[in-house]
Amino acid sequence: SAVISQKPSRDICQRGTSLTIQCQVDSQVTMMFWYRQQPGQSLTLIATANQGSEATYESGFVIDKFPISRPNLTFSTLTVSNMSPEDSSIYLCSVENNEQFFGPGTRLTVL
């Protein structure tokens, strides 16, 4: 398994602002992912964070809204830009290490 931490664990933000979420893994991993879980819903993949190249976004998600960085094999960030109340969700990073393991999540509320 892998030990994954996320910062912040939760935040309350004003609309129009941006928040950057950090994901740190205790070992080098090739594949890291960012998921969103809207209230009462299941998880939806936002993008795959690729080390050394641009992230691969899923349909419905764009780089301008969710810019992602992956500077090395143990770290990634997701920014939620120009936030609106609809962005209120839990954001989770995960890593592929034979199975797929998740970080503890960031609970975001946008007012």
Added chain:
Amino acid sequence: AQKITQTQPGMFVQEKEAVTLDCTYDTSDQSYGLFWYKQPSSGEMIFLIYQGSYDEQNATEGRYSLNFQKARKSANLVISASQLGDSAMYFCAMREMDSSYKLIFGSGTRLLVRP
């Protein structure tokens, strides 16, 4: 396209009894993996069990077992000897063994264990 279906929005089980959470999937790929995760109210996603499509035996991890019926495309989770701490949301997910490794999730089942 991949699809995961969990038909039970909510389930009750008596403490110490066994419970089965249903999951069916749809894929045209021959090689894929099936996962179950537990999500308590804290929001974290806890990996429970994994079954590969070529695994001949059903996966087991402690009190969790996966009833894998490939022909019926089902991957039900069985929890034996339920405990109060098992009360949570449970998600089934599938991964196709291409280069993407992304997971597709079902809608989840909320399990409540009664004392």
